[in-house]
Amino acid sequence: MKQFYSDKVLEHFENPRNIGSLPEGPDVGVGTVGNPICGDIMKIFIKVGKKDDEEYVEDVKVQTLGCGAAIATSSMATEMIKGKPLAEAEELSNQAVVEALDGLPEVKKHCSVLAAQAIKEAIEDYRQKNEN
Amino acid sequence: MKKKVYLDYAATTPVEPQVFAAMEPFLKEKFGNPSSIHSWGQEARAAIDQSREQVANFLNCQPQEIIFTSCATESNNLALKGVIEAQKCHIIVSSIEHHGVLDTAKHLERTGAVEVTWLPVDKYGLVDPEDVKKAIKDNTALVSVGYINNEVGTIEPIAEIGKLLKSINNRVLFHTDAVQAIQFLDCDVQKLGVDLLSLSAHKFYGPKGVGVLYIRKGTPIIRQQDGGGQEHRMRAGTENVAGIVGLGAAIQSFAYAQDKLPAERVKKLRDKLIDGILAISGVQLTGHPEKRAPHIASFVVDGAEGEAMLLGLNREGIAASSGSACTTPLSKPSHVLIAMGISQELTHGSLRFSLGKQTTEQDIDYVLEKLPPIIERLREIAPK
Ligand SMILES: Cc1ncc(COP(=O)(O)O)c(C=O)c1O
Ligand code: FES
Secondary structure (H helix, E strand, O other): OOOOOOHHHHHHHHOOOOEOOOOOOOOEEEEEEEOOOOOOEEEEEEEEEEEOOEEEEEEEEEEEEOOHHHHHHHHHHHHHHOOOEHHHHHOOOHHHHHHHOOOOOHHHHHHHHHHHHHHHHHHHHHHHHOOO | OOOOEEOEOOOOOOOOHHHHHHHHHHHOOOOOOOOOOOHHHHHHHHHHHHHHHHHHHHHOOOHHHEEEEOOHHHHHHHHHHHHHHHOOEEEEEEOOOOHHHHHHHHHHHHOOOEEEEEEOOOOOOOOOHHHHHHHOOOOEEEEEOOOEOOOOOEEOOHHHHHHHHHHHOOOOEEEEEOOOOOOOOOOOHHHHOOOEEEEEHHHHOOOOOOEEEEEOOOOOOOOOOOOOOHHHHOOOOOOOHHHHHHHHHHHHHHHOOOOOHHHHHHHHHHHHHHHHHHOOOOEEEOOOOOOEOOOEEEEEEOOOOHHHHHHHHHHOOEEOEOOOHHHOOOOOOOHHHHHOOOOHHHHOOEEEEEOOOOOOHHHHHHHHHHHHHHHHHHHHHOOO
């Protein structure tokens, strides 16, 4: 039987990774985005560390109010950027997250835009805090 | 095997054994086309006539006033479009109708065939007959209000509206979608004062793909499916004989349950479920607290999304449904909840359980055990 959601989506929905928040600080950026289509909210916290002068995602946490696809994409997206250079994290695409989840139903594709968007906003927030 | 609990009876019901037994011969050896004059045809014709009588008896009307259709959606389409084609004009429709009525009225509005007045509802989803009265114009041809709302279970004052319409003038036709009401409430069309009434067999333990439109004798209406002369020339196309027989058998099986014991039993279980779920913090009942269908328990849950709750419940073997934007292909929150004044945010957490014949007290206990941790977990994941 073809399932609505892939096993991977269901597994991430059941056991979402990186759930929670990070304490405020100069090394933490926060991004909150809402889905205008259905009203879901996603909040991502990124703690930036430095390795040989390169900024990288030292820790990441996420909170999501939304459907199964929204919860699974926030879990997968955070897992994909953890430990990665900031520049790489910023480039994460919806498509890459969807592929890593073995696909999403067509009507659920719009849910996947939240995670990548929230990550970009969190990084932007971190950069603004550290401009000078 | 893992425990499974089906609490989505408002979506559809299983075919009952005696209904299936009645249908089976018409899928096998009695396969004739009712329009044929040979014995195969006559046998099928007789079966349809019998089913028509069963439905007419139940609704307290004439067999000629019963039209078999493919489902309630088709009945709703025929009722609205057919009446409109017969007389161009104004119609009055409640804002919480099932899409079968809602979208049909919108279609007619778009094509410019009618002007539609959308009736408001109160926070419980109740239509006020006074609003119907106020909306009536000289050229009003039809009023359509569903008997029981399928999402929140509110029972609308159909008999009252029927009486009101007849007292104003005898020209305004009255249609009701009685799909969710047929098993539990009085559907005597004389008492209700309706001219048109829609049913779908699969909501009352009959097969899918067959429905009824009751059309009061003398109602001006034009058929929407053209072709042969079937169903008193009101719906062309070879009849779904086995389906029609199944519909008749299903209606028969509760027509003579004089005492309303099944409704009482379901109601008791529903109340237990409602009380148990309302004990969870941040949960609100949707629909009317008293004037509600015996089988529908519906809520909005703060801080948890509907589809996510359904996924969690499904993992525990529990089937329910939701009107959350995330559960619909168009990502739009339920028009019913919005019309009731529930905030867009809260509609996000909509959850409906609908009970049926096979529902047991153990099923309810099981849901009350499994649901709270599912909600709690989703709230933990959510932004604070
Ligand atoms: C109140 C109401 N009307 C109409 C329908 C449509 O039934 P069908 O899909 O069989 O046409 C339903 C089913 O969900 C319903 O609950
Ligand atoms: S975010 Fe609402 S449908 Fe997925």
